[in-house]
Amino acid sequence: MKYRTMSDYLSGFFPGKVRKIAVSAQMGCPGCCTYCNNAAFSPAYSLTPGLSVTEQLEAGAAFTSNKGSIYGYLAYFQSYTGTYGPTSKLISLYEEALRFPLVKGLVIATRPDCLDNELLDYFQNRFQNRFQNRFDNRFRNRFDNCLDNRFVLSNAHQGAESVRAESVRAESVRAESVRANSVGGYSASRVYDGFFPEDFPEDFPEDFSEDFSEDFSECLSEKPFLLIELGVESTLDRTLAAVRRGHDWECSRRAILELAGRGIPVGAHLIVGLPGEGMDDYLLHARRMSGLPLSTLKLHQLQILKGTRMEEQYRAHPEAFSLLTPEKYAEAVSLILRELRPDIALDRFVSVSPSSMVVAPSWGLKPAEFAAILERFF
Ligand code: SF4
Numbered sequence: 131m132k133y134r135t136m137s138d139y140l141s142g143f144f145p146g147k148v149r150k151i152a153v154s155a156q157m158g159c160p161g162c163c164t165y166c167n168n169a170a171f172s173p174a175y176s177l178t179p180g181l182s183v184t185e186q187l188e189a190g191a192a193f194t195s196n197k198g199s200i201y202g203y204l205a206y207f208q209s210y211t212g213t214y215g216p217t218s219k220l221i222s223l224y225e226e227a228l229r230f231p232l233v234k235g236l237v238i239a240t241r242p243d244c245l246d247n248e249l250l251d252y253f254q255n256r257f258q259n260r261f262q263n264r265f266d267n268r269f270r271n272r273f274d275n276c277l278d279n280r281f282v283l284s285n286a287h288q289g290a291e292s293v294r295a296e297s298v299r300a301e302s303v304r305a306e307s308v309r310a311n312s313v314g315g316y317s318a319s320r321v322y323d324g325f326f327p328e329d330f331p332e333d334f335p336e337d338f339s340e341d342f343s344e345d346f347s348e349c350l351s352e353k354p355f356l357l358i359e360l361g362v363e364s365t366l367d368r369t370l371a372a373v374r375r376g377h378d379w380e381c382s383r384r385a386i387l388e389l390a391g392r393g394i395p396v397g398a399h400l401i402v403g404l405p406g407e408g409m410d411d412y413l414l415h416a417r418r419m420s421g422l423p424l425s426t427l428k429l430h431q432l433q434i435l436k437g438t439r440m441e442e443q444y445r446a447h448p449e450a451f452s453l454l455t456p457e458k459y460a461e462a463v464s465l466i467l468r469e470l471r472p473d474i475a476l477d478r479f480v481s482v483s484p485s486s487m488v489v490a491p492s493w494g495l496k497p498a499e500f501a502a503i504l505e506r507f508f
Pocket residue numbers: 159160161162163166167168209210211241361
């Protein structure tokens with residue numbers, strides 16, 4: 131089975147390899163999710179109190195310096211909630227990260243209920259628009275060769291039915307735009323001056339061509355990259371309530387639409403194996419993810435971590451948990467991938483926390499070993 135990899139997605143924005151360096155805004159989070167222990171997924175330096183973003187990036191860059199040549203770094207605000215805290219303070223931390231040598235952009239992990247309008251405005255204006263994927267290999271030749279022609283990227287490209295730009299013919303642009311708006315929930319389709327067949331219709335509706343030049347000139351600017359990684363975790367309200375996420379599925383759905391509607395690339399994070407969920411639920415998650423304008427998806431298996439509320443629940447009632455074996459989890463991942471819209475890139479599909487922090491299940495597998503198991507389901 132083929133799926134879009136994260137490196138393929140990133141190659142659409144950068145002409146060379148980029149590597150994430152995890153940092154923390156060190157401003158905590160408003161959540162009390164039963165499964166969470168930040169120490170299990172954050173490098174020790176990022177949780178060292180008082181360490182500045184620059185110092186964290188230095189520590190992370192030193193750690194990755196022996197891993198081959200790179201084009202740049204993405205500062206990854208991974209720990210806790212990367213948009214929690216006073217907006218001006220957050221922006222100063224993001225800007226500090228952007229000043230670090232070779233940092234080409236940010237990845238910010240956060241909750242769907244922690245995005246205020248001021249911050250969204252900053253994201254929208256300061257960073258690349260999600261459609262500015264001008265290195266995308268699928269379009270690159272056209273971009274290089276056909277600058278005199280026109281290019282239409284309707285929202286259908288990111289909508290539930292995922293019509294790729296290549297398949298949008300001039301004669302069907304209007305219909306595609308109308309349909310895209312109905313499935314994607316946007317107020318308008320965007321039109322880009324750029325590359326498209328010469329027979330572009332003269333009578334293309336005025337209102338669609340309004341942001342034409344602004345979008346195109348932005349497309350040619352060198353703004354930093356941004357991906358917002360939203361913790362969705364489940365699309366079932368009963369599960370979200372049980373793990374005390376503090377928000378429901380509708381909140382995640384609205385946040386994804388709001389971000390994408392502002393042109394901000396957005397990824398989702400899901401946990402597979404939460405109590406009470408099974409294969410039918412994973413399938414539902416995949417369908418719901420595919421119906422939204424997501425750019426990336428990150429999956430990980432449920433792990434019961436030390437020091438969490440879930441550890442207490444598990445020790446008191448182990449029978450309430452059906453923890454997945456590697457094979458069952460691989461089956462679930464393959465099910466999700468089959469259902470997932472093909473342009474959504476899979477960021478990661480397994481999580482490896484330090485074994486000293488994991489209560490159960492103890493797989494003892496490296497990501498590559500899990501990938502070999504997953505291959506059997508393809
Ligand atoms: S998973 Fe929940 S508790 Fe953990 S950092 Fe995110 S919001 Fe906070």
